Amino acid sequence: MSDRLSPHFVLSEFAEHDGVRVPAHALLELQELCRDYLEPLRRRFGPVVVMSGYRTAAYNHRVGGAPYSFHIYQPGRAGVAADVVPATGNPRQWYDFLDRLGAGGLGLYRGHVHVDNRPGRARWSSGAQ
DSSP: OOSEEETTEEGGGGSOTTOOOOOGGGHHHHHHHIIIIIHHHHHHHSOEEEEEOOOOHHHHHHTTOOTTOTTSOOTTSOOOEEEEEESSSOHHHHHHHHHHHTOSEEEEOSSOEEEEOOSSOEEEESSOO
16 A cells, blocks of 8 residues: 555655554545645645644544544544645635635644545634734
């Protein structure tokens, strides 16, 4: 199995910080996240660093994540998430760009944006502008 999800993103970028591998059931949704949002973001703002991708429920709790976070790639629930930082621009520009692309979930933070491909639409801000 290839580690490549898209031309510029690999599976290991989304592994949990504790070294836990991304569950196999999430691979197609991660490929879609890369294709639909991260590759276009990269084309517009340069290389994109994935700050946080997959989290186990325990790790998500330790870092103060939302209990039903899309960083927890759950079987049977559509959608996966990543917190990202492109090389140029700022969080507001990244957020607005991803919003125009129709991302399901978008969070605006001081130094990064959260993007996910959940069905439906969710928007939030940590107060960063």
